Amino acid sequence: MSNKRMRPTVLEASTYDFISSLPDESLQHILCFMTTREAIQTCVLSTRWRHIWKSVQCLEIKASEFTSKMGFVNFMDNLVLRRGCVPLDSLRMYTLYQHGNVSLNHHNANMWVGYALRRNVRELHICEHYSEYFDLDHSSFISSHLKILRLRNVTISDLFIEKLFSGCPALQDLVMIDCCVYATRFSSTSLKNLTFISHSPDNGDSVHDDYKDLVIDTPSLVSLHLECLPFLAPCLVNVSSVAKAYIRLDDMSFPCFDTKYNILSGLSNVTKLKLLNEEYDDEDEDEDDSFRSRKNEVLKRDLRRCQSFNNLKKLSVDDWCVDVDLSALIYLLRCSPIIEKLTLHLGMIEGLAWEQWMSYPQEETPDLSFSCERLKKVKIICVQDDKRVPAIVIAILANANSLPEIVIKPSKHVWRKEEISA
Structure with a gap:
């Protein structure tokens, strides 16, 4: 009798687990398209899948998948504990707007962020849509690998920004949307893309009770997006490398008509420029337009300084x-x-x-x-x-x-x- 292996029957072929036979790298790639909770749940499929999730280097944490804050916190604590020292490429933690009642904010949250930074994370997203701001501790932000930081509804102190730029020398992209930002000076030699947007009119009033200069000193910056920042007047210093700029000024940007600021005059090499005023609703029609006149005069004076x-x-x-x-x-x-x-x-x-x-x-x-x-x-x-x-x-x-x-x-x-x- 021949020892030649017989071809599998139709039944055997139809029930064979082809996916599990793939190499680890392929399975890890598949899990990257799932949220981290979904990826961990694959460990019950078979012994082959038991530890695959631990090697996935892209973690996506969706708080709205959990029904209670304690369940979410326990999940995150166990994730950090069981995953161990495997390197990370990206960590995304977020809540969905008006979906679920679980916030990211917890006293253990900064420990999770610190874990990601120690695992050499390259891209870090913290997007909080809950009613409270996420309190971010600056002390753990020491990394030579972090390149992209995207924050939403996060409290950001001036000390945090200072430590961020000094402790993360490779940082290239910084996005802050609807954040409670106390910082007024952004000075970095590595930063290439900066986005600072406040959609909430209360943000400016709760942070700045008087006019302040928003100093941006970033010689490597390529893209700049500033939008809806009351009481903050952009002062662009050493930004000649900016090629794309979107600036939407708030009426309460400048303290007086005689104010001199580098805005247009600082963007001499820009290839695409949007410089607009804040959009207004119908209920704003009767408001005193002296603030708008002040802003217009400041911009036109700055324009005349451009060559x-x-x-x-x-x-x-x-x-x-x-x-x-x-x-x-x-x-x-x-x-x-x-x-x-x-x-x-x-x-x-x-x-x-x-x-x-x-x-x-x-x-x-x-x-x-x-x-x-x-x-x-x-x-x-x-x-x-x-x-x-x-x-x-x-x-x-x-x-x-x-x-x-x-x-x-x-x-x-x-x-x-x-x-x-x-």
């Missing part, structure tokens, strides 16, 4: 440079010889500003000449019958090297004609 934006290709601005006349906008275009796309977000200008625009003597109209040979598209988002639009279009058509595409879109707020002319 050129020789790399700028995409530009988005709003009323701060077209509130009374077009001089600031024209100056900005003169400084941007290779601009390809221009987007203007025009809101309502009311009171004295509107009267000045409507009564502007023709003979006093400033020089509107500029040269933008590569301008291909202009998008204007405005309210109905905005009298600034025709003047803008005429100036562009008179100076563009070739006919650009011009798109005029209505803004999300619809205004009656009598409101516009009031």
Whole structure:
């Protein structure tokens, strides 16, 4: 009789566990697509799967998978204990907005973060959507491997930021969204991407009770995103490497009209720039616009200090440079010889500003000449019958090297004609 191995029967082939026969690296890769709790649950499948989860280097902790805070804490404590010294690539801990009632915040939480840092974690996410801020201890942030740190609804002290940049010399990406940030100085030689956003209007009031400078001294920075930061005036120092900038200023950004800040003047090498004001709801219409006027004046004064934006290709601005006349906008275009796309977000200008625009003597109209040979598209988002639009279009058509595409879109707020002319 031949000793040649017989082919498996159809039944044997249909019941054979092909997945379990894969090498460990493949099984670990499969588990990376699961949350950590789901990955650990695979240990009951067979003895082959019992310890595979321990070698997974991407941990995703979803607090909403747990029905109680104690269950979540026990899970995390056991995870740290049983996983041991296996290196980590990423740790993501988060709660889902309005899903579940379990917060990440616990006195053991900083121990879990410290464990990840000791395991040479490269990417760390802490996203708390619960009603309380996550208290993050700075003492454990000593790592030569951490490159990406993303935080949401986390309390961040000035000491934490100072220790973070000194203790994590490889840090490249820092994201802070809806965080309670006490720090006002960000100084790092390694940081390449910085995002600082506050969607909650209470954040500024609860942290800063007076105007402060938000100093950003980051010579390696490539991308900058600042949004909705009341009482914080951006002061950009040594950021000439920034190529992409999105800045949405709050009305309460600057303490007075005479304030001088490096914003536009600090972004000389930017290729894509959005510099906008905070968006307003209908209930904001009757508010005193002196703060907006102050902000606009500060920006226009800063603009006049700029020499050129020789790399700028995409530009988005709003009323701060077209509130009374077009001089600031024209100056900005003169400084941007290779601009390809221009987007203007025009809101309502009311009171004295509107009267000045409507009564502007023709003979006093400033020089509107500029040269933008590569301008291909202009998008204007405005309210109905905005009298600034025709003047803008005429100036562009008179100076563009070739006919650009011009798109005029209505803004999300619809205004009656009598409101516009009031």
